[in-house]
Amino acid sequence: MPPGPPVGGIGVMNKSNSLLAVTNASQKFGEVRALDAASLSVGQGECIGLVGHNGAGKSTLVNVMNGALVPQSGQIAAAGSTARWDVAAARAFGLRCVFQELSLCPNLTVAENARLLHRADFSWGWRTAARRLSLAALDEVFPGHGIDPSRQVASLPIAQRQMVEIALAFARTATPPRLVILDEPTSSLDSGIAGQLLAHVRRFVDAGGAVLLISHILPEILESATRIVVMKDGRVVADRPAAKFTQDSVVAAMGSAATAAARQRNPTAAPADATPALSIAAKGGFAIHASKGEVVGLSGLAGHGQTELLRQLHGQLSPSWRASPNPGVAFVAGDRQFDGVFPLWSIRRNLTLSALSALTRRGLIDTDAEERAAEDWRTRIGIRSPDLGLPILSLSGGNQQKVLFARALLAAAPVVLMDDPMRGVDIGTKREVYAMIHAEAEAGRAFLWYSTEIEEMSLCDRVYVFREGEVVAELVGAAITEEAILAASFVGVAA
Amino acid sequence: MRITADTIRLAVPIIALVALLCGVFWLQPRAMSYNGLNLLFNLAVPIALATLAQMFIIAVNDLDLSMGAFVGFVACVTATFLNDTPLLGALILLAAIAVYAVLGVVIHLRALPSIVVTLGMSFVWLGLAVLILPAPGGAAPPWIRSLMTVKPPLLPMAIVASLLIAFVAHLIIARSSLGVLIRGVGGNERSVARAGWSVVATRAAAYALAGFFGVLAGMALVGLTTSADANIALRYTLLSIAGVILGGGEFIGGRVSAIGAVIGALTLTLAGSFLSFLRLPSDFQIGAQGAILILVLALRLGLDAMERRTKGRR
Numbered sequence: 001m002p003p004g005p006p007v008g009g010i011g012v013m014n015k016s017n018s019l020l021a022v023t024n025a026s027q028k029f030g031e032v033r034a035l036d037a038a039s040l041s042v043g044q045g046e047c048i049g050l051v052g053h054n055g056a057g058k059s060t061l062v063n064v065m066n067g068a069l070v071p072q073s074g075q076i077a078a079a080g081s082t083a084r085w086d087v088a089a090a091r092a093f094g095l096r097c098v099f100q101e102l103s104l105c106p107n108l109t110v111a112e113n114a115r116l117l118h119r120a121d122f123s124w125g126w127r128t129a130a131r132r133l134s135l136a137a138l139d140e141v142f143p144g145h146g147i148d149p150s151r152q153v154a155s156l157p158i159a160q161r162q163m164v165e166i167a168l169a170f171a172r173t174a175t176p177p178r179l180v181i182l183d184e185p186t187s188s189l190d191s192g193i194a195g196q197l198l199a200h201v202r203r204f205v206d207a208g209g210a211v212l213l214i215s216h217i218l219p220e221i222l223e224s225a226t227r228i229v230v231m232k233d234g235r236v237v238a239d240r241p242a243a244k245f246t247q248d249s250v251v252a253a254m255g256s257a258a259t260a261a262a263r264q265r266n267p268t269a270a271p272a273d274a275t276p277a278l279s280i281a282a283k284g285g286f287a288i289h290a291s292k293g294e295v296v297g298l299s300g301l302a303g304h305g306q307t308e309l310l311r312q313l314h315g316q317l318s319p320s321w322r323a324s325p326n327p328g329v330a331f332v333a334g335d336r337q338f339d340g341v342f343p344l345w346s347i348r349r350n351l352t353l354s355a356l357s358a359l360t361r362r363g364l365i366d367t368d369a370e371e372r373a374a375e376d377w378r379t380r381i382g383i384r385s386p387d388l389g390l391p392i393l394s395l396s397g398g399n400q401q402k403v404l405f406a407r408a409l410l411a412a413a414p415v416v417l418m419d420d421p422m423r424g425v426d427i428g429t430k431r432e433v434y435a436m437i438h439a440e441a442e443a444g445r446a447f448l449w450y451s452t453e454i455e456e457m458s459l460c461d462r463v464y465v466f467r468e469g470e471v472v473a474e475l476v477g478a479a480i481t482e483e484a485i486l487a488a489s490f491v492g493v494a495a
Numbered sequence: 496m497r498i499t500a501d502t503i504r505l506a507v508p509i510i511a512l513v514a515l516l517c518g519v520f521w522l523q524p525r526a527m528s529y530n531g532l533n534l535l536f537n538l539a540v541p542i543a544l545a546t547l548a549q550m551f552i553i554a555v556n557d558l559d560l561s562m563g564a565f566v567g568f569v570a571c572v573t574a575t576f577l578n579d580t581p582l583l584g585a586l587i588l589l590a591a592i593a594v595y596a597v598l599g600v601v602i603h604l605r606a607l608p609s610i611v612v613t614l615g616m617s618f619v620w621l622g623l624a625v626l627i628l629p630a631p632g633g634a635a636p637p638w639i640r641s642l643m644t645v646k647p648p649l650l651p652m653a654i655v656a657s658l659l660i661a662f663v664a665h666l667i668i669a670r671s672s673l674g675v676l677i678r679g680v681g682g683n684e685r686s687v688a689r690a691g692w693s694v695v696a697t698r699a700a701a702y703a704l705a706g707f708f709g710v711l712a713g714m715a716l717v718g719l720t721t722s723a724d725a726n727i728a729l730r731y732t733l734l735s736i737a738g739v740i741l742g743g744g745e746f747i748g749g750r751v752s753a754i755g756a757v758i759g760a761l762t763l764t765l766a767g768s769f770l771s772f773l774r775l776p777s778d779f780q781i782g783a784q785g786a787i788l789i790l791v792l793a794l795r796l797g798l799d800a801m802e803r804r805t806k807g808r809r
Contacts, residue, residue, distance in 0.1 A: 068689075087688075087689060087691060088691050091690070091691050097689075103683060103685065103686040103689065104683065104686060105678070105679045105682030105683040105686060105687070105749070106682055106683065106748070107678055107681065107682035107748050107749040107750045108675060108678060108679055108682055108749075112675045112678075112679070113679075115672060115675055116675060116676065116679045116686070116687060116690050116692070117686075117690045118690075119690060119691055119692060122672065126672060127670065152501065
């Protein structure tokens, strides 16, 4: 064995019971530091609970462990394996993953999915074998499940789909599972079924296997895990036996970094008699209010219903047939590729799109007015480009995002919805946009701002925290703290 | 047996086929015989094969717009090279299948839209066919001719061949590991890749199977018509797509059925005959054929919606 294993390669294991160890893994995606010298070692007979807020680096770390991502620096060492660590090596090692988004083939039956997932285990007569394997796996993890393995996955309710995926990950095949990574496995299971799963995790771990459990339900983690690892900003900030944690100390560890973001808003803003711009009843008993001049934040873990609420609001507030010159709502997309920019169009047309009906004379676009409007916003929001006629993709990501902001603000809509608009934007641009948002709010607009970054919530007058599609907390003014948002985002902490 | 979405999908084309068959028998009782049935469904055999070829492409979420031109090219090769110099002819057809596999690889690796690539290929196939056979002509190899005119006991050749083709294709797409893999790529490409399979090899295999069934379609067509022409099968492109969809397939998501595809092809062929028996002016026939297609698809949408409602209530 040559000294000094290569980056992303295999090192020699020295701890006897360690199965898989990631050491000092770092990974940057553009401006975002997803992993910052993170280390995690999983040993036999361990159930590790991994917690952290959005962008803490959990998913990136999981992708490094399962071989889908080779980190820019750092080492991965697997017990008894010297192959290059990639997806195939990880599978051969016995690493199985259950991802948060369901990853079965919906058009195939349960048994056919088993055939796909465990490729080496079948030959002639695979249909019977696959059916037996999936049935045995389901029986073992979820006794009394009542799932017929010859049913098509798409025809199963979502909870049963998740059960199938979990059971197939634990299935005993030619390469038995040694380390199972469960990413939010109980998100669509009811408590009884979730209990069955956690009991099986304990049995599996007692028999010498290892489990990495990611969950936003803290009692689940505290009950099942032997060790808890807390991540923040791409780093592992706490790594201790579970017995040394309480729910409050886990939350405290997640928010350990100093919150230096100075409060720019007057905490006593939004008087009770302010003109309401918007009010909608959300699931969970809270009504979401936004008054004119208010910046309202939507927080919580990503994917817990915030984007859905924004989309629903946008659908309700915008006309379905004819665009009006005075729209009621504007939308700032966060996923620029998905519902943001028109990649083939110029910066100008991307910017003025929302106000085209106001810039139209006798059915034709008034190009002079369009140009004036675009130039006006270019100076106001500071788009750095020599010529607005250039294609939008000539801009940096931050400047593209500014164009999307300008597009939303150009239409004189009283309500502006923002769907995590600061994703992957550099800090300088962020500051400029924050100032813009506050200036526009002063001028009487209402902002509804979903952000995955907790720090941004301190710039809001009022924050609603989402969990599992419901609003679970409403924080106003000085009550908006990182601790309060974290506590509400995770189940099991008294708010 | 539980009524699943798939049974409904398969039931619709069967209902449509039976209804059309009843209509034809009512209009023309003499069709209800060995020879009558053979005549009705004769031309369905190459269409069914082309539909199955299209099915393998649709199973991986792609679309082949060159199917008609390809079948025409194969027909020209069959009526010339395969008849005169069988070895060379067989080599050309094997090479054509290999080209299909390469297309699958190129489409996957370069992330090209299959529609554009196959549209381009359709001109290539058509051009090659015209080079081989500038004017209609050629002759069917005697063994293909006798195969297509064989008179099995009990059921006419067209029915027996359709059953056999459907059975073999069903084994490939629904029962074999490769078939599961092909449909898996259509259903969730990422999870197939995560499980350690090669998606590019799977797509190549799907395209090669499509090429293989396309070759069979061209050979069967020449066996029936005895001579070939470059433009002989141009309408097969749209017929094959319509057949797959009619038979319960979907454009994306890897939901295809071999049995459904064959029934879809039979239904399309029969719809043409039915309209002729109605003595509909030929000007209206294409439009009426389209109306039948829309009717059947509307029936399926209605059943789908009904199923979704009962599922939602549960």
